[in-house]
Amino acid sequence: KQGGTRKAMAIITCRVQYLExxxxFVCTNFPEPRRPPPYDLDENIALIEQIAGVHKLLEAPLKLEECALQMAPNGNYLDLDLSLGEQKDDVEQLYDDVGRGKKPILILRTQLSVRVHSILEKLYNSHGPELRRSLFSLKQLFEDDKDLVPEFVNSEGLTCFIKVGTEADHNYQNYILRALSQIMLFVDGMNGVIDHNDTVQWLYTLSGSLSRLVVKTALKLLIVFVEYTELNSPLLIQAVNTLSVSTGVKPWSYLTEILEEKNGSDTELFILTMNLINKTLAALPDQDSFYDVTDCLEQQGMEHIMHKHMSSKVTEPDLKQQFTIYERALRHEDGEMDAAPHVRKERRKVTASEQEGRRIRRSSAQNLPDILSSSPTTSNTISLSASSSTSLSPSTSSPFSPSSSTLSPSTSSPFSPSSSTLSPSTSSPFSPSSSRSASPLTPTSSPSDSGSQRSSPLPPPEVANGTAIKDLDFSDLMEEEDIDVLDVDVFDVGVGRPSGGGGGIPPPPPPIPGLASAPPPPPPPPGAPFMSIPPPPPPPPGGGLCSPPPPPPPGAPPSSSSSSSQTPDPAFAKKRKTVKLFWKELKQSDSPRKCKFGRGTVWASLDKVTVDTAKLEHLFESKAKELPKAEILVLDSKRSNSINIGMTVLPAVHVIKTAILNFDEFAINKEGIEKILTMTPSEEEKQKIQEAQLANPDVPLGSAEQFLLTLSSISGLSARLQLWAFKLNYETLEKEIAEPLFDLKLGMEQLAKNKTFKRILATLLAIGNFLNSTSAKGFELNYLEKVTEVKDTVHRQSLLHHTCNFLVDNYTDTSDVYSEIPSITRSARVEFEQLSDSLVQLERKCKTSWDNLKVMSKHETKALLKNRLTEFLKDCTERIIILKVVHRRIINRFHSFLLYLGQPSYSVRDTKVTHFCKIISEFSLEYRTTRERVLTQKHKRATHRERTKTRGKMITEVGLGCRSGGRPRSGVRG
Incomplete structure (x- = not known):
């Protein structure tokens, strides 16, 4: 009954509609049906798994993978990756309506990113009347949907305006300016223009147009831009200077040409031009910037222009007012007059690079009529802002040349130019000309002499001990590492290593009883270790893995480590029985041995962690096992078995989804992608699974069905997988033996120095000691494979989840581990037993990459994903003799590293490098995924709060204090 009550409380009944x-461009603003039907949503299930039921109920003519849920009437979009309960703080209005007995309305409609992509595709690929109609409709689109503006700006919509407007005539440019004016009315849109200096450059370029209407509109938008905040004035100057460098046109020449009446006389144009100049000068914080602008204007005849207009009897008073303000500003900065009503009260500050006494470059001031006292000053047409502390920053944006921009996407696409819908300004990451920024094999912490090695590529690199291969530095491998630590008997004393009588058999075969042979040349054969009890029986002949040491014979006292480990600590007294961790305790005693990584083992250097034992006792209370529940099985047995077999070689399904969305090649290799391609669900399978889930909502899906359902929730799945396969197969990668060896060397160093990894081990050890009621000094690291499988009995959260929460809450300086040990991850994919003859070349051509990118870009517009193609690694040669030395020393160092991690010496030889690295890599990937999930929830809530501050707000609603002190940046990326 209690379970039924909780389930009833978790159901929220809403009314649903759809908007086609x-x-x-042909959207109606009236959702259907007019009488919305009710639909029950589970508060604890992610919306992405429930939206299919809404889509089916409404029979909406929308693609399911492109749908989003929007709340009415406030228009907030729900996060489909979360459940309603997880975003309860962000949908307070929905819960308020439910609390008052109302049924809130949810609207099923197309995702914002898809709609924006459709707009950009139409603008890029349309011509003639169709393009004119589309441009004309944009202003109304932005007026009707306030959420469209920030999404359009963040999806490179401003770049699209520039590309289309540069090729179009003045009529099309005027339509674009109308739409841009609507964008700039919103705070989010204005912030987008501030971040996109190319738009400011284009607006300034249009001030030199032959169309007076275009010039007037461009000047008005620039005035609005400068008026919004004082920080925008330096951005306008930066745009003018950048354009001057790229085109060779004098700065501010477009404005002086207007005042010189080269394109005819128009008083309104003159007033707008002077208004823009005065507002720009008024906001400049330092004299250097002020004089840079005014000197440039004076060199182009500003004094003569003013004299001409001020002397004319037909000049309108408003224009004379603007010239008067300009002249007073000059004299005020020169210190020749006190502040006037429309001039800054204080002179601008002098920068460190400015010479004392700099004044305006005007040859003579006597020939200007005395107009300051006679000019009308009644119309207040300008408001000069207070001084700002931010000076003009140097230009950092790339030069913008309007003549170099083209509309046709064929200039950047090596494939199918007519079908590309991407912005032509964005070069394709799949272009053969793209290059990777840095080699993954470049050491990040190599010695200082590595730089000199790379600077002289002609002679072979040399180091002190001759262990260098091209630009890979192995100079820290010393001669003492020619001796394997496992062959030194000091490491074997008291460990209980199975051995025979002779002990002189060279590695790698296991020791055989009674067999003695010539010892390997170094080291000399060690003597048989002294033991207080008889040695254990030897392994069988031809053995593989060494058997673990047998228990001591009857009557023999137990070892100190064993007795101390099994004695329950008083601090671990429990009232309830808890879940046990089935790890292998380290029985070996501490020894004073020292290696490169430190003295003793890593466990001896760990800090003691105090955990909340009461909380752990509650979370991990041992309860009776639940009976296996029924599962929904839709697929035929052959298909289901194939998927289940494939899943055994793949990461967890949530890791797969994140990897596919982020194109994380470290998470899934080429074989994994090819395997997933064969497991991609068909439309029929997806429909059957969804129908079965709707018919039996309380019954969980089978593993294969759940796997396919998760894959189907990924937008553009087939395109993403094919594009990823192309990315991995495009380059020809020549793997040299030295590369994986160098990765292993770096990986051991990275892992040994990683503080977060040590804190994870310490936390797991503290939790496990409490749950097991023991005082173990450490555990074998292969237990890290099982950390995600242990779940608490209350919330069913994994042990890794609780460990991650503990570290995030108590250690703010921790990292995700995974990004700090890339060498370990790369080493996990290498078969070190076959390095001697490992030369693999992979090459494949892809003819449909641009089509796949076009489909993927509907849902994902991250620029980073489009630029992650790496180029080929070529000409990696090696010296055979050095490689043998490096290989021997690296493997011996790996054995020493395992001993440092507490691995028993008898099992070190049987531990595979790849298997060990895979354990560490997969665990760190799981930890990163869990940590990102925790941090993402915090970030989403913070971003939503910031986004709501500017959502739908107009620039006229922003307070003056905020506009003068700096632009409101919140919500721009929301």
């Missing part, structure tokens, strides 16, 4: 807006 797949084509934004």
């Amino acid at each position: 807006d797949s084509d934004p």
